[in-house]
Amino acid sequence: MTPPDDPNRQPPPSSEDGLTGITSLASAHGALETGRGLVSGVVAFALAVMSLLGVIGFHFPAYLSTPEFRAVYDVTTLRYLMAGGMVLAGSIALVNGVLGRTRWLAAWTFGLLVLALLLGGPTTPIPDFPDDTPYLGLDFLILDLLGSTIVFVLIEKARPLRRDQPVFRAEWQNDLTHFFFNHLVVGFVLLVTNRVVHGGLGWAANDGVAAAIARPPFVVQLFLVVLVADLVQYAAHRAYHEVGFLWRFHAVHHSAKSMDWLAGSRQHILELIATRILVLSPIFLLGFSQRVIDAYVIIVGFQAVFNHCNVNVRLGPLRYVLVTPNFHHWHHSRDTEAVDKNYAAHFAFLDYLFGTAVRADRMWPDRYGVIGDYIPVGFLKQQAFPFIGSTESRERPTLAPESHAWTPPADAE
Known part of the structure; x- marks a missing residue:
């Protein structure tokens, strides 16, 4: 059994022309129609868009690249990735054009590829630039989108929970917009976080505490930093659910009706900043080393995406120790037994330990989303919702509809 389709969704067009087709594709919220070249056309179009954005990033690295990211990646490798992406996008568009499938989308793809080549393509020289300039995390956006798509879509296809849920499912455009925005403003988020944590709390840091934290082996330090972060995150997360005004921000994240690698990106920007400040403050005050913090960032980045994935993973007895997709899917459930549960x-x-775990963890929830379904669809509407939402939704509902437990097929266990 699979969750019922959203009756209010609007399927994207299977055939349109020019700008109308692109506008309709971006504004619709339904799953993509299969068998007519639309899915492959969107993949090619996305590769063309990323290639063009990459070329623009090469031209303006001071303003469109992340300093912390620049220190890690190799530009030559990026050039090869861009060239490969452009060839793949052009090949898909050519096949669709020859077969007469979504020619309007193939034309857009070719147009973007030609523009990228005219601007320099993969061989675009990178000019010298000063440090400490305001920036948008365009490189972070492109590389994370490409890497996350490859890694997590493959994981979802290798061990799917809901086999008939498409990659381009309902409301994917909405969540992709959140993904874009959250990555582009990474510089602003880091700036605000650093100003508050380092500038406002620097006086409270203690060298003695930092020295004590640094004594245990690296693995112990890593466990401690993840535990400290999760304790703070647990408290904040619980407050987001139990305090009415805070819930209005967090409800945006819970409004996703489908769970996959992209669903976790749906988040209000103020919640994103507040949570980052709350979690990083004790990590900074305790004096964990940069090496330990870097390892923690990798762990939290992976778990944040993986635990939302459409993947059937429970890890046996380890599910009582570590948060798994099974554990976190219940947190997003609309079922009665899952209300205000599984915060970690x-x-x-x-x-x-704190009595907030869902006990029915041998089953998977059937339905996701906010009880009452009162969160609007659309990035700007969701960012505005905490301030101008309907009066009926100012207090978080505490009861859910009747539970409909759903168990995956035996071969998916």
Whole structure:
């Protein structure tokens, strides 16, 4: 059994012309129609868009690249990736054009590829630029989108929870907009976080505490930093659910009706900033080393995406220790037994310790989303919702509709 389709969704066009087709594709919220070249056409179009954005990033690295990211990646490798992406996009568009499938989308793809080549393509020289300039994380956006798509879509296809859920499912455009925005403003988020954490709390840092934290082996330090972060995150997450005004921000994240690698990107920007400040503050005050923090960032980045994935993973007895997709899917459930449960981000034992774990963890939830379904669809509407939402939704509902437990097929266990 699979969750019922959203009756209010609007399927994207299977055939349109020119700008009308692109506008309709971007504004619709339904799953893409298969068998007519639309899915492959969107993939090619996305590769063409990323290629063009990459070329623009090469021209203006001071303003369109992330300093922390620049220190890690190799530009030559990026050039080869761009060239490969452009060839793949052009090949898909050519095949669709010859077969007469979504020619309007193929034309857009070719147009973007030609523009990227005219601007220099993969061989675009990178000019010298000063440090400490305001920037948009365009490189972070492109590389994370490309890497996340490859890694997590493959994981979802290798062990799917809901086999008939398409990659381009309902409301994917909405979540992709959140993904774009959250990555582009990474510089602003880091600036605000650093100003608050380092500027406002620097006086409270203690060298003695930092020295004590640095004594244990690296693995112990890593466990401690993840535990500290998750304790703070648990408290903040619980407050987001139990305090009416805070819930209005967090409800945006819970409004996703489908769970996959992209669903976790749906988040209000103020919640994103507040949570980052709250979690990083004790990490900074305790004096964890940069090496330990870097490892923690990798862990939290992976778990944040993986635990929303459309993947059937429970990890046996380890599910009582670590947060898994099974554990976090229940947190997003509309079922009665899942209301205000499973708050932890990394260590599931915190919820068992504090009495907030869903006990029916041998089943998967059937339905996701906000009870009452009162969150509007659309990035700007969701950013505005906490301030101008309907009066009926100012208090978070505490009861859910009747539970409809759903168990995956035996071969998916």
